[in-house]
Structures are given as C-alpha cells and as structure tokens.
Amino acid sequence: MTTPSAFIFPGQGSQKVGMLADAYAAFTAVRDTFEEASTALGYDLWDLVQNGEQEALNMTATTQPVLLTSSVALWRAWLEQGGAQPAVMAGHSLGEFSALVCAQSLGFADAVQLVRQRGEFMQTAVPVGEGAMAAIIGLDDAAIVATCAEVVASGAGEVAAVNFNSPGQVVIAGHTAAVDAAIAALKEAGAKRAMPLPVSAPFHTSLMKPAGERLAQAMAGLSIAAPTIPVIHNVHAEAEQDPERIRELLVQQIYSPVQWTACVASIVSRGITEMVECGPGKVLSGLNRRIDKSLNSHSLEDPEALQATKLALTGQK
Template identity: 40%
Template sequence: MTAYVFPGQGAQFSGMGKELYEESAKAKELFDKANEILGFEITKIMFEGTAEDLKETNVTQPAVYLHSVIKALCADEFKADMVAGHSLGEFSSLVVAGVLSFEDGLRLVAQRADAMQKACEINPSTMAAVLRLDDAKVEEICAAVAEETGEVVVAANYNCPGQLVISGSNKGIEIACEKMKEAGAKRALVLPVGGAFHSPLMEPAREQLAAAIENTTFNEPTCPIYQNVTAKPSTDVATIKTNLIAQLTAPVRWTQSVQNMVADGATSFVECGPGKVLQGLVNKISSEVETSGI
C-alpha cells in the first residue's frame, strides 16, 4: 500500500513552485487562483523572494500548502491508500483525500497562519529540538520544569526516535534545554520559530481556527487520514474536524502515525511537497519501507 505524506512549515525554499507554474497549465491556473483568494501575489514571493521573505508565517504556510497540493493535483498518477501531513501538512492531506476543496483548504491555511501569528504576539514563546534522548525522559523533564517553575513546557513534535521538539514559554524552554543536556541529550537547541506551536500557548489561535473550520464544508475522505493528534486513521468527518481543531494545542505524533501506517500495510511512502524532510524521518522510523518524492 502507498502512503502519501505532506510536509509542514520549514520545508519552504526560494523559487519553490516556479517550475511547476511554468510547465503546467493546470498548476498555473491554481497558483493564479491562489493569488486571488489570498489578496496578494504569493507566487511572486515563492518564485522570487528570499529565504527571509518566505519565513513570514502568513507566507510560509500558504506557500508550503500550495506547493504540496498543486504537485499532487498535477501528478500523472496519484493513488493514495492512506495519507498524513506533518502539522500544516495535514491540511494538504485533507485536500488530496477529497475532504476539503483546494479553495477552502487555502482559506483555512491562511486563517490558521493569521491566528498563529496573533497568538505568538500575545504570548512570546519558542520551541527547541532535543536530540538523542528517550521520549519518556523528555516528557518527564518537561513536566518537572512546568511544575517547578509554573512555565509552559510540553512535548510538541514527535518527529522520529531520538528527535523530539519541545514547545513553551521562552524561560521554560531555556530551563528545559539545560536539564535535557544534563540528562544526556546530544543537543537541546532553541529553534528560530515565531512561537510555541502545538502547545497550550496556541489556545487563542485554536479558538479562531475552530470558528473557521465549523463554517467550512468537509466531505467524506477517499482514503484514511492519519491525524497528528491521535496518530490513528480517521474517515469520519466529525472526528476529522475535532482533531484538526485540537491540533494547534496538541502534539504532532508523527513517529506514532508512521508506525501505525506501517502496521496497517503501508510499504511505500511518497512525500509530496517541498524538500525531503519527511522521507528522512520515515526512514528513521521504519527501515522496512521505501520512500520517494514527487
């Protein structure tokens, strides 16, 4: 069985989508439609902007979404037995599985980016990558720091064994990083991100996104979607909505999602979108599967 996976924020690069735009009439039509929906020329920033230009949350998220979804919609052969997306990538997977239209998916992603940006301004916060430390130990340290200091510190992205991203207040993350190193982590490195994604500090964004999701049409998926919040396959529309709303304040269980997809029969993982980050993570999670990209 073939699983299609979609990357999240951080996979962007300068010039992304330009080749697709120039070579495919369908891609050009979709990119042009995106400019209209967003109310600014995102294609100009994607094709000609600097890495710094692409870092803005209100640009990054729609840009990665567009690159991923348009690649999938323009692929000659696209037959997914199951899909999953990392954080933002979950929206791409929902479009490809027929749950959301291209237009509605883009509108939700734009609203998500706006809501997250506002939440970051309300609560200055950050994230850090912890390498080569057992997941249970990372969770234990996060809980201990939170209890001792009253700061927010949680496990946010279970990327692969030995790579877990934590999220929280600036002070909480600083203290947690020191304790992770003391506990034997190879590295505990603060990331250059705008805020504490996938933590309780994103609650204002969750509320804003929830209202947008409730006002959007969701359809039955054409294949199971392994959602970040549960790492389990979803086909029920109400469940998909609930998990999508919870995603902003809950951890991304990527390791567990891939493990469950493999257990359910996935033998091949195809990454659809910019970069090869997910292929690398999948290979670290399971050595038995094939990985490729389109």
C-alpha cells in the first residue's frame, strides 16, 4: 500500500546554476525531458542550467521554461522508477503549468514554449523600474490587505497583496513608489520584516492585465485536456475538470493573487499529509511547515531523495 500524497510544483525562485546534475546523470527520463525542451525552444536548455550565468537563469523568460522542464523531468523520473501516482497536485504560480503537464492536461512541448512567452509577456507588461515586489513577514493577511488599500487611496499608485504564501508570509507588489510606501506603512503597523525582492516586475497584480491579454491570445489554439489527476488552481484553490475553465484560470492567474495557503488547506482537507516537492529546491516544503505542522515534506531533487520518498510513501522509512 502507498500512502496518498500530493505533488507540489515550485515557481520562480527555485532555480540555480548546476541544479539536478545528479538526477540528470542517474535518470534517462531527466535527460530525455531536457532534450525535448531544447528541441522545442531552439537552444540547449541543459547547457544553460549547468554552465550559464545565474543572471541569465533568473531572466523570467528563461526561468519559466527551466523550472517547468526541471519539474516535468523529475516527475517522469519518479514514474520511470515505479513511483505511485499522487491523489492531487498543485503548483505555485508557474508551477501550476508544471502540474497541468504532469496531469496530462497540457502537452509538454506546447507548455515549455508557452511559459517562455508568458515570461516575456510578464517582463514587458510594466517598464523596468516602474514595478516592484516585497516580502512581508510577521503581520496578518487582513492588516496587509488593509494597509495596501490605504496606500492606493493616498494616490501613491497600485499595490496589493499578491502571494499568500503562508500565515505570516505575504508578498506585495505594484508600482515601485507604492510598494516603497507600503513597506514603510507595514513596518509601522508591526511587520517584523518588509524586504524588497530582486525582481523587476510586479507579478500577479492588476498591472499584469496586458500580459494576461497576450497570454490569452497565445493560448487561443492550445489544446487542453481534462486533467487525469486533480490540480488545485492558484486563483481559487479548487480543482477544475473543464478545459475551457482551466484556460480562463491560467490567464486570470497572471494578474490575480496566488492563494497558496488556501491551496495547501484544500489538499489537507482531502486527508493528505504527505507532500512531495516535484522540482528543484525546498521552497514549498518550507512554506508547508508554516502552514500546517502535521504535513510531511519529501523531495525528488536527486536520486537519494527520490528513493527515500518512495520508501516513505510505502511505509519503509
């Protein structure tokens, strides 16, 4: 018997030069997936991951296909090694696309090209320097939402809570001046920390609506199927089966807050406590600990971690 699990897929911020080298050496599925992505993109993605500059890897239009490919590669390695299908999936922002590929809702070659475009659309929606993001630690969600509304009302520009990552950890984004004003106001309101993030665009805000319109056009002819495994969506923390509804949610997601805390709560409500982070890094595992201490987090990042996860889910810890 295998314990029911949820597979969760990371978004931007989990990438680093040299990642997945051991998995690439060990698993045919990882090598084949990167080769497939390179063919779709027209450049050697694996060479970039291993030998490129971190700055190049952090460019949004590069980061998105890199992380999607990494997650799909580890998912395929998991299946190649006889890993069991999870009961449910979810992904943080970009990770939602990874989840939908692994649930057979989106084709991989289509998705890797689509997320490269998504990255370009997001990066160019707001001129560099005019948008910003910041992490707010140690203040409740309602206080952050209210403070952002006050800053907007003051005429400083647009700013809103955009990533509800865990209780006490929320990301805000908007016009640079408005984010700066919100940081000052939130510190005054009692935030333990309020830190600007090293990104150049205000993701998941209303300022991303032009990117959403372009993404809708890019997805117009894209084939989407009903997922074979339920995927919890960022916009409303629910699973959907209707392909056209999934198409709408992927567009809305680009300018809507990421409801990650609610997504994890939705998974927990299904009686699941085993969470497998299917991608590089352990960002989501860290958030899990803050959201619900009953959750057990697992990784597939390297061969040893994958084997340990298999054993844990079959009760052979």
